[in-house]
Amino acid sequence: VLYVESTTKADDAALASAVKRAGNVVVAAQLTAGASSEDAVEWLRPLQDIESNAAGVGHVDVHTGFDGVARTLLPREADDQGGALWAMAIELIRVGDGLPADALRAMPQAVAIGNRILPVTIDPDSHLIDSKSASPEHLRASRLSIDYIGPPGSFAPQTISFSDVIDGRIDPQLLRDKYLLIGATAATLGEQVASPFIHSAQGGRLRGDLMPGVEVLAN
Helix, strand or coil: CCCCCCCCHHHHHHHHHHHHHHCCCEEEEEEECCCCCCCCCEEECCCHHHHHHCCEEEECCCEECCCCEEEEECCEEECCCCCEEEEHHHHHHHHHCCCCHHHEEEECCEEEECCEEEECEEEEEEEEECCCCCCCEEEEEEEEECCCCCCCCCCHHHCCCHHHHHCCCCCHHHCCCCCCCCCCCCCCCCCEEEEEEEEECHHHCEEEEEEEHHHHHHC
């Protein structure tokens, strides 16, 4: 869920206050670019009051291959100004472990989250970011393979309705001490991508099942 546009002042302030009280909320950002190749690539970031009260900001971009299937996640991405963000999946683990932002480190063949080591595939190309600092940083392209537990709908037993939570029909104890991902699962409400799982459609064709972005994040 991208909170990039303001609504009413009272509602935005109430959400920012709730994020601050929780103390462990990671909010989403997404890279965007114009139609022209000359247009700048920049971040769609949360409203400032929400971002400043969040425990972290992570990107929710999903990397798809030449066939449109989501098999990997880019652990870190940067805009044209050199502003780099870690993936929300990585920020979630960092915040859940109670670690500071500097606990995330890029290693030659891995990403470190504190003492956790995630192996990644490194591409030969790299991009210079933060070139004006005393110690310029190179952002090397890397990919983290998504280890899917199953086809779309595999998390159905752990999925609850957002409206049921708001209306008080869910026992809050069910959510305690768990990673809670908030997003749209209906096809008309959010972006969906093809998963590696395929099935036979009419005419003998193979078709990939579409998976909501929040379910890709859960995997």
